[in-house]
Amino acid sequence: MAHKDPKETPMMKQYYGFKAKYPGTLMLFRVGDFYETFGEDAISASKILGITLTKRHNGASSEIELAGFPHHALDAYLPKLVRAGQRVAICDQIEDPRFAKKLVKRGITELVTPGVSYNDHVLEINRNNYLAAICHHKDHFGIAFLDISTGEFMTTEGNKEYVEKLLQSFEPSEILFTKAHRKDFQEWFGQNLHVYFMEDWFFKFDFAYDLLIKHFQTQTLKGFGIADLKEGIAAAGAILHYLHETNHLQIQHINSIARIEEDRYVWLDQFTIRNLELLFPQQINGVALVDVLDKTCTPMGARLIRKWIALPLKDKSRIDERLELVEYFKLHPDLLQKMINHLKQSGDIERLISKVASRRIKPRELLQVKKSLIQIEAIREILLAEKDHQLLRKFADQLNPCAFLRDKIAQELLDEPKSISNEGGLIKPGINTELDELRDIVQNSKDYLEKARQNAVKETEISSLKIGYNKVFGFFLEVTNSHKHKVPKSWIRKQTLSNAERYITEELKVYEDKIVNAEERINILEQKLFNDLIIQAGDFTQAIQLNGRILARLDCLTNFAALAQRFKYTRPQIKEDKILRIKSGRHPVIEQQLAAGESYIPNDTYLNPDNQQIIVITGPNMSGKSALLRQVALITLMAQIGSFVPAEEAEIGLVDKIFTRVGASDNLAKGESTFMVEMMETASIMNNLSERSLILMDEIGRGTSTYDGISIAWAILEFLHNHPKAKAKTLFATHYHELNELAKDFLRIRNYHVTVKEADNKIIFMRKLAEGGSEHSFGIHVAQMAGMPRDIVLRADEIMRHLESHRTQENPKNKLKEVPKNNYQLSIFDPVDPGTERIKELLQKLDINSLSPIEALLKLNELKGILTKK
Secondary structure (H helix, E strand, O other), X not given: OOOOOOOOOHHHHHHXXXXXXXXXXXXXXXXXXXXXXXXXXXXXXXXXXXXXXXEEEOOOXXXXXXEEEEHHHHHHHHHHHHHOOOOEEEEEEOOOHHHOOOOOOEEEEEEEEOOEOOOOOOOOOOOOOOEEEEEEEOOEEEEXXXXXXXXXXXXXXXXXXXXXXXXXXXXXXXXXXEHHHHHHHHHHHOOOOXXXXXXXXXXXXXXXXXXXXXXXXXXXXHHHOOOOOHHHHHHHHHHHHHHHHOOOOOXXXXXXXXXXXXXXXXXXXXXXXXXXXXXXXXXXXXXXXXXXXXXXXXXXXXXXXXHHHHOOEOOHHHHHHHHHHHHHHXXXXXXXXXXXXXXXXXXXXXXXXXXXXXXXXXXXXXXXXXXXXXXXXXXXXXXXXXXXXXXXXXXXXXXXXXXXXXXXXXXXXXXXXXXXXXXXXXXXXXXXXXXXXXXXXXXXXXXXXXXXXXXXXXXXXXXXXXXXXXXXXXXXXXXXXXHXXXXXXXXXXXXXXXXXXXXXXXXXXXXXXXHHHHHHHHHHHHHHHHHHHHHHHHOOHHHHHHHHHHHHHHHHHHHHHHHHHHHOOEOOEEEOOOOEEEEEEOOOOHHHHOOOOOOOOOEEXXXXXXXXXXXXXXXXXXXXXXXXXXXXXXXXXXXXXXXXXXXXXXXXXXXXXXXXXXXXXXXXXXXXXXXXXXXXXXXXXXXXXXXXXXXXXXXXXXXXXXXXXXXXXXXXXXXXXXXXXXXXXXXXXXXXXXXXXXXXXXXXXXXXXXXXXXXXXXXXXXXXXXXXXXXXXXXXXXXXXXXXXXXXXXXHHHHHHHHHHOOOOOOHHHHHHXXXXXXXXXXXXXXXXXXHHHHXXXXXXXXXXXXXXXXXXHHHHXXXXXXXXX
């Protein structure tokens, strides 16, 4: 886009020069008090930001689109551009226009992309902002994640399904991928992600390996545990190179890279993460599990708890360690409250130290570092006081209050510094002699000038000397003609008046220089001292990053303890066996959404691969089958992230995979029906079973015909029961009552149903799980409750009664042919009504001749009662 049209203005030539250096970016070009966009950028910006699109002359006879906004509105508009997927180059004036001789000097001061930003207005405080890179070779994928705002850097390898799961768990804001396989990416991962396609050589292993060891200043990558991840290293190298390409060079805070070890965490596929609504609700204004569990005090804790939910542990010792700490905090409410109070004041130390390392921290943010270190010292002292608790002492030993840095900031930085670093008002008195002198000059400039005049009077004995100032030659001494013969030769005459002469002296010029330039020099000197302070703070990067990680863990654990107190959660028992037993379990999300005064109806669940491996749950729609399935999964997951659970008791035999098939949406863009999506998700479960899997399946087969659906569901249950290697614990909710027959032939299948109560031809959902299958789905009653027109409800009931009365008929098609025809002509009678049918039956059985008058009145009253209740 480098234009060289001689008709272009000098400023536009400058613009196109920068645009050529940063292709693929939307450039915000500072012009006076505005940021302007031009051409295609202006068209995009006007649509995204809703700002006016105009045109301006670009030299002689040509026009170009233009859209801009005031420079002080950058924080409002930049996030909108970045969240729309734009890579934004900010081109600022790096020279004061007042001193520019020709064209104002400009430069790219920041390049912000969806995945690379330090800007607080672009970042979400409670979520990581990951940049991801994916490298692949045939069916093997490497993926790396970096949050530049915290320095967290990770990589791993696996198949496509594993990469899809990680993309859903970490939700990167931007993904790097090779240009040559653009179509493959869209086919594999969809078109709704912000992807930047780069040249193939970005993803070469040798290039990446050299880049990584150079950055980390090591001879090998073995110390990071990633040396065998060829594709993972290539992905991580692509990220580092992308940072250089986008001019992010101060990245010393990225001082390590970790391996995401698949074997350490419970497998949650992308469908399960979505279906269980762990991180995001599926409905607008819905509530996800993280919304209930995240009552953390710090941004670090909020970010960590999302990772814990996405990556539950399957190591019993690590889970028990978390549970032990949660229990200790819960049993010591005073300690818990002290911890929460200090954590609330500790700020986002993790992102602040990243800003220090990248030289982007503002004065007030550096002051917050000091405040955070004060809180860290207090937390450390509290933990050290718990002498009998080794885990808390371990945390205390890992915390580093960085006393030198804390004291240095306190000594040098003002308690209320200005918000930006180039306007002075940052450094305390007594830190720098020159700075103190300059401040003294600004504050006492009149005294300094009077001192210079007194020195001149003393030298010349001209008591009438005056000091003045003009823009031409600055400060001067004015001597009347009657005294000009007393002027020393060292004075320089600058102006002759009718009755006086004006002179300058060396002393006066020194004072002038100090007074006129003092404020500018103060600003420059304060910024230098502030930058020196940042450099010294940078030496504590790793120590403060560790502090941030420790605070995040303490925040999550104290948060779990506070939740357990507030919502009456209990400690789960984590077992090495494969039994799952939950007594009076509750759904952690639904119970928080109930109306005031309404209590959640708890349920027991027991699964044992030896004698109760599979539970088939029948019951009407809306009775709570789906909620019960999710409830079991969420309780299991909460237990394995180290949280107490909503139940009276819970024994959780370690689960290594959780699969769900609970609802699907059409993927019409790819031509996939609801049933196809359902079958794809089910196939994924069947092909990835393990002996410790927990499977939740809801209404399998409902997307096809009844007989197809029953057949598929039946075959799936047989497969799960008879699997030679994996007796996976399964909850199987269905409206196919025929599946109850399976329990007769399969030892480890049990029938349960969600109870309902019939009263006056209506149903009441009891939401309680009971042994035995359900014979009736109550679908027509549910339709009535949903507001279905009465004629439809009554007609459906008539058809159902007919079909049920012919249930034993061999050919099911015959009973459909014999359904009584509906008469659509006007009738003085209502459509068939169950109440009317009952009255008809009673009247037909009645022997009128044998009734006494009293008995007739009683029978009439009974019939009237049936009519009023129907």
